[in-house]
Amino acid sequence: xxxxxxxxxxxxxxxxxxxxxxxxxxxxxxxxxxxxxxxxxxxxxxxxxxxxxxxxxxxxxxxxxxxxxxxxxxxxxxxxxxxxxxxxxxxxxxxxxxxxxxxxxxxxxxxxxxxxxxxxxxxxxxxxxxxxxxxxxxxxxxxxxxxxxxxxxxxxxxxxxxxxxxxxxxxxxxxxxxxxxxxxxxxxxxxxxxxxxxxxxxxxxxxxxxxxxxxxxxxxxxxxxxxxxxxxxxxxxxxxxxxxxxxxxxxxxxxxxxxxxxxxxxxxxxxxxxxxxxxxxxxxxxxxxxxxxxxxxxxxxxxxxxxxxxxxxxxxxxxxxxxxxxxxxxxxxx
Amino acid sequence: xxxxxxxxxxxxxxxxxxxxxxxxxxxxxxxxxxxxxxxxxxxxxxxxxxxxxxxxxxxxxxxxxxxxxxxxxxxxxxxxxxxxxxxxxxxxxxxxxxxxxxxxxxxxxxxxxxxxxxxxxxxxxxxxxxxxxxxxxxxxxxxxxxxxxxxxxxxxxxxxxxxxxxxxxxxxxxxxxxxxxxxxxxxxxxxxxxxxxxxxxxxxxxxxxxxxxxxxxxxxxxxxxxxxxxxxxxxxxxxxxxxxxxxxxxxxxxxxxxxxxxxxxxxxxxxxxxxxxxxxxxxxxxxxxxxxxxxxxxxxxxxxxxxxxxxxxxxxxxxxxxxxxxxxxxxxxxxxxxxxxxxxxxxxxxxxxxxxxxxxxxxxxxxxxxxxxxxxxxxxxxxxxxxxxxxxxxxxxxxxxxxxxxxxxxxxxxxxxxxxx
Numbered sequence: 001x002x003x004x005x006x007x008x009x010x011x012x013x014x015x016x017x018x019x020x021x022x023x024x025x026x027x028x029x030x031x032x033x034x035x036x037x038x039x040x041x042x043x044x045x046x047x048x049x050x051x052x053x054x055x056x057x058x059x060x061x062x063x064x065x066x067x068x069x070x071x072x073x074x075x076x077x078x079x080x081x082x083x084x085x086x087x088x089x090x091x092x093x094x095x096x097x098x099x100x101x102x103x104x105x106x107x108x109x110x111x112x113x114x115x116x117x118x119x120x121x122x123x124x125x126x127x128x129x130x131x132x133x134x135x136x137x138x139x140x141x142x143x144x145x146x147x148x149x150x151x152x153x154x155x156x157x158x159x160x161x162x163x164x165x166x167x168x169x170x171x172x173x174x175x176x177x178x179x180x181x182x183x184x185x186x187x188x189x190x191x192x193x194x195x196x197x198x199x200x201x202x203x204x205x206x207x208x209x210x211x212x213x214x215x216x217x218x219x220x221x222x223x224x225x226x227x228x229x230x231x232x233x234x235x236x237x238x239x240x241x242x243x244x245x246x247x248x249x250x251x252x253x254x255x256x257x258x259x260x261x262x263x264x265x266x267x268x269x270x271x272x273x274x275x276x277x278x279x280x281x282x283x284x285x286x287x288x289x290x291x292x293x294x295x296x297x298x299x300x301x302x303x304x305x306x307x308x309x310x311x312x313x314x315x316x317x318x319x320x321x322x323x324x325x326x327x328x329x330x331x332x333x334x
Numbered sequence: 335x336x337x338x339x340x341x342x343x344x345x346x347x348x349x350x351x352x353x354x355x356x357x358x359x360x361x362x363x364x365x366x367x368x369x370x371x372x373x374x375x376x377x378x379x380x381x382x383x384x385x386x387x388x389x390x391x392x393x394x395x396x397x398x399x400x401x402x403x404x405x406x407x408x409x410x411x412x413x414x415x416x417x418x419x420x421x422x423x424x425x426x427x428x429x430x431x432x433x434x435x436x437x438x439x440x441x442x443x444x445x446x447x448x449x450x451x452x453x454x455x456x457x458x459x460x461x462x463x464x465x466x467x468x469x470x471x472x473x474x475x476x477x478x479x480x481x482x483x484x485x486x487x488x489x490x491x492x493x494x495x496x497x498x499x500x501x502x503x504x505x506x507x508x509x510x511x512x513x514x515x516x517x518x519x520x521x522x523x524x525x526x527x528x529x530x531x532x533x534x535x536x537x538x539x540x541x542x543x544x545x546x547x548x549x550x551x552x553x554x555x556x557x558x559x560x561x562x563x564x565x566x567x568x569x570x571x572x573x574x575x576x577x578x579x580x581x582x583x584x585x586x587x588x589x590x591x592x593x594x595x596x597x598x599x600x601x602x603x604x605x606x607x608x609x610x611x612x613x614x615x616x617x618x619x620x621x622x623x624x625x626x627x628x629x630x631x632x633x634x635x636x637x638x639x640x641x642x643x644x645x646x647x648x649x650x651x652x653x654x655x656x657x658x659x660x661x662x663x664x665x666x667x668x669x670x671x672x673x674x675x676x677x678x679x680x681x682x683x684x685x686x687x688x689x690x691x692x693x694x695x696x697x698x699x700x701x702x703x704x705x706x707x708x709x710x711x712x713x714x715x716x717x718x719x720x721x722x723x724x725x726x727x728x729x730x731x732x733x734x735x736x737x738x739x740x741x742x743x744x745x746x747x748x749x750x751x752x753x754x755x
Contacts (some may be wrong), residue, residue, distance in 0.1 A: 009540040016536045020529035027447075027526055028512060031519025068516070106513070134386060152386065198719070264454060 043266060048073045048085050049096075049121040053334050060295075061096050063328040065306055071103065074323060076295060076331065086163030087123050092135040095330045097206075098144030098171040104135035116149050118173050127176035133167055137244065137291050140173065141206035142333070146230065147171040148204030151188055168201040168215065170230060175176070175204075180233065186227060188236040194219060196268060201226075201243035203291050207251055214245045214254060225272070227256065244291035246300070248313070249333065254294040255282075255300050255313065268300065280315045293329045295322075363481040364490045366542045367474055368497030373534030374436055375498055377527045378463070379556060381443060384513065385460075388520045407461050411468030412705045419472035420563050428473035428480070428694055429544040435470025436538060439463050440531035447524035472698030479685030480545035480693055487685050488634055491678030492626025501620040551612025563695035571687045572696060574749025575702055578742035579680055582642050583707035585734035587649070587715050587727075589614065589669060595724050596654045596665050610666060615714025618677075625674045627681070635682040635746045641675025642739050644668050647734040653725060680704070733736020 052059045057075070062331025064072040064086060071089040091103035092114070107130070114135055118127045120266040133151030140147045150168045155268040182201035187194045200218045207213065211231050217224045225242035228281040252274055257267040258281075265287035271280045282300070290302040300313050302320055308323035323329070418435065422428040442463040449455040475491075482490040508530075512523050566572050593610045596602075602610075627636040629637035651661060681697060688696030711731075718727035 013536055013540050017533060020533050024526040024529040027522040027529075028515065028519070031512070031516040031522030 014109070019110060045073075045085055045087055046123050048087070049123060049332070052332070053121055056334050057086040058323070058331060058333045060301070060308075060323070061094050061330040061332060062208075062303075062308055062323055063091055063094055065325045065327060070183070072326060088117065089117075089123060090126075091117075091328070093138040093149075093328050095138040095140040095147065095328075096144075096332050097142050097333075098139035100140060100144035100147070101330070102138045102140055102147040102149060104131070104138050106150055114151065116147070116169075116171060116305065118147070118171075118176055129171065130174070131169065131239070137168075137203045138328075139206060140202050140330075141208065141293070142208045142249075143171070145174055145210050146179075146206055146213075147173045148206070148215075149203070150202040160255065162281060166200045166202040167217075168204060170204070170213075178265055179230065182235075185228060185233045185235055187217060187234075189217075189224065190237070194237075196220065203246075205245050205247045205254070205291075214247055216243045216245065216256075223259065239277060242272065243267065245272075246292040246294060248267070248294050248297055250297050253313070257288065257290075261286070269300075269311075271315070282311050282313070282315055283317055284309070284311050286320045291326070293331050295331055301329040301331065303329060347362060347569050359486050360490055360493045363482045363498050363542055363545060364494055366376065366537055367478055368494045370436065370534045370538045370542070371474070371498040372501035372504075372529050373503030373537070374439065376505040376508060377443060377523055377534065378439060378467075378529035379502050380512075380523060380530075381446065381527050383506040383509045384520065384523055392517070402423060407464040411464040411707070412702045412709075414465050414468035415472050416695075416698045416702045418469040419476070419531060419694035422473040422476060422694035423563070423692050427544075428477045429471055429538070429542060429547065430469045431694075432473040432477065433535060435466045435468070435473070436531070436535045436694055437466075438469065439466030440528060440535055443468065443524050443528035443531055447521045447528065472694050472701060473682050475685075475697045475701075476694040477542070477545055479681070479697070484686055487682035488626035488629035488637070491682045492622040492624075492629075492674070494676075495626075495678040496619050496622040499615050499622070502646075503615050503619070505682070506608070529585070545623035551734070562692050566688065566692055566696050566699065569687070571749045572684075574745045575687055576700060578745045579684075579700055580707045580749060581678075581705045581738040581745075582735075583704040584711050585731055585738040586620050586708055586711050587731045588708065588712045591712075591715055591719070591724075591727075592648060592652060592665070592669060595728065596662055598724070599652065599657055600659075600662055602662075608746060610662075613663070613666035614670040615674070617667050618673040619670075621671055621674035622678060626678055629675075629679045629682060634679050634686070637675050638679050638683060639743055641672050641679065641744075642735060642742070644675060644730060645672040646735050648672060649728050649735070652728055653732070708726070 009324065012234075027046055031050050036142070043328050049059070052073075060074045062072050062074065064070045068090040069092060071087045071091050071094050072086060073085045089103050089105075091105050092327050093102075093104040095102050099121055101119050103119060103125070105117055106113055114131050114133070115128045116138075117125045117127070119125045131149060131151055135149070136152050137150040138147070145332065148168060148170050150166055153165050153167050166309035168182040170182070171177070171188050172179050175293065182204075183199065184295055187199075194217065196219045198219055202218075204213050204215045213230060213235075214225060214227050215235070217235075217237060219227045222238040223243050225245055226235040226238040227238050241259055242254070243259065243294060245254045245256045247254055254274060255273040256270055256272060258270040258279070259266060260268050267287045267289060269282040269284045269288050269292060273280070284302075286304055288302050288304045290304060292300045292302045292314070293302050298313050299310055301308055301310050303309075303326065306327070308322050308326045308329045309319045310322040311317065311319040361483045371592055373694065418431050422431040439462075442459050445462075446456070449459065478490055478494055479487060508526070512519060512526060516522060567576075589611075596610060624643075625637060645668075649664060651665040651668060654661075684697055684700045685693065715727055715731060718730060722730075
């Protein structure tokens with residue numbers, strides 16, 4: 001390499017380094033300031049939930065898709081263009097019921113772990129429990145007594161690296177401690193106890209009686225809806241091909257993801273009537289990967305494509321955008 | 335053939351340096367290729383680290399399915415690697431082929447940032463990224479071997495693998511730092527990853543000089559083709575090496591399984607799981623150069639077999655009943671040492687057997703055979719684990735490994751692979 005050629009290469013390299021450093025810096029700055037309007041946390045935001053509770057006014061908590069994943073609070077009366085109320089909480093998944101909520105959030109520092117932060121209606125965190133994996137689902141029982149979180153954990157299953165297992169943990173929010181992993185429960189499929197090594201649970205939903213819960217059980221390549229009792233640590237399968245169940249406020253129906261068998265659109269949102277076991281597909285044609293949240297007994301909410309959508313629970317009509325730049329909706333009724 | 339020191343006086347100066355400065359025995363090309371690999375590994379590992387998180391976050395892609403698909407992709411990449419080795423030989427364009435592979439992977443990072451969240455699109459980009467990796471490996475290793483004097487091949491590959499592993503450890507750290515600043519800024523990570531990858535490619539393109547072939551390897555060999563690559567199989571020494579490498583790989587439990595077994599043994603939490611990878615990688619990084627040097631001195635075949643004996647010891651650590659942190663440290667240390675004594679050393683050994691003009695094809699063939707054997711081993715191990723449990727699976731692989739080591743020792747000795755056996 002002659003000297004001038006070598007110098008030219010050094011100059012080209014220097015320019016590239018400068019461009020790359022500038023590009024990387026710009027990308028980080030853009031990431032930090034993305035996600036729509038930079039709403040300021042107002043001074044009275046801490047009373048947003050307590051005020052709503054005093055007025056018996058239902059609200060929707062959701063994760064605003066800004067760079068911090070801040071929890072926003074919206075009114076339930078169709079809130080697409082409503083002004084933001086952004087809270088100081090930053091969560092990957094948020095859920096709330098009665099007096100307590102769960103916020104699945106990244107641990108501070110270098111650890112790759114997450115924590116389940118328990119917070120009250122004043123949005124102050126009262127207790128933090130370490131959890132492992134990537135947050136997938138969070139739910140709170142209607143009165144805020146129990147919570148459940150599902151996380152994806154890598155390298156947990158017997159299968160080769162790159163595959164995932166799920167870990168679902170029940171939490172006593174009142175006492176701020178873990179109750180058990182669903183894997184520790186006794187589960188029956190028909191008359192047989194489920195003992196396979198490939199069992200995974202995810203997507204818990206709670207009934208109003210402070211004991212009954214529903215969830216997804218996966219084993220042998222199939223998924224089942226299970227109904228169980230927290231107190232007796234017992235559950236049994238009641239229906240096949242149900243993922244991420246969500247119990248309606250009146251306790252009569254389950255909204256869930258039904259696997260379609262197609263790889264390009266793997267799921268279709270469906271309603272299961274628990275009395276008749278009749279299935280009703282919803283009008284949402286997109287494949288949604290979320291645990292549905294009931295807005296009321298006739299409408300459901302879910303996050304997909306970077307927004308929260310609403311659709312009728314009887315399969316009629318068509319979906320409409322409910323909240324822009326958000327996901328993980330959590331409807332709070334008082 | 336030793337292209338950096340192209341004059342006698344330089345060579346003498348170089349030899350003098352050898353006596354005093356250990357690093358100086360490694361050609362510039364190898365160090366530059368190592369830096370390219372380091373930057374590329376930072377770039378790709380930061381994406382690999384957050385890809386599951388991204389897929390779950392954007393939704394729609396079942397991580398379970400992703401694991402399966404990824405296995406198929408890696409198989410496809412292995413076959414592409416074979417082609418790129420042959421093309422590099424055929425046109426004497428190892429550098430250009432390698433740059434194409436590095437470049438393709440770099441562009442994939444930018445694509446990830448721009449294609450949005452369509453599942454099929456993400457899957458396609460991940461496949462392209464794997465193909466880029468498949469393309470670059472054989473020509474890069476060919477360049478390392480062609481620019482290094484035969485007696486220093488072990489240490490040259492050691493230096494390259496040490497730099498490569500360093501990048502693999504830095505990558506996840508960078509990703510977590512960015513996520514700490516902006517938890518949902520996946521696109522920022524992809525763009526930063528792209529920028530780092532571009533620097534890696536530019537070092538290769540701007541500063542690495544394609545190694546010249548030895549004067550002896552004249553024009554007739556320019557007809558290197560698929561035919562001459564298959565003719566390689568007629569070389570008893572190469573065939574022996576391929577057989578030995580394949581047999582040893584078939585008895586190799588993937589590190590993922592060893593990590594899982596250690597994790598269960600010590601009842602480690604999942605958040606500590608990545609630390610297992612760090613532990614063995616640190617050992618690999620620190621030992622790659624000294625063990626490479628040892629291989630140059632006492633024989634690469636011996637060190638390779640020794641490496642697999644160390645893997646056997648790793649199985650034993652997993653199988654024995656004692657637990658505790660010292661056992662974990664021992665297991666990870668042994669695993670890292672096994673990598674340092676086998677990964678680069680096998681390529682150094684192969685380089686000393688394969689003629690210059692078909693170096694890319696030969697190394698690609700070794701890579702493909704060992705990769706596919708390891709893939710098969712992983713599937714078999716997973717099946718054994720499911721049916722009989724992890725201890726029986728590990729014990730069976732231990733027995734198979736003893737057999738493979740004996741076979742490899744015999745074959746390497748019979749086919750008179752040079753350097754000590």
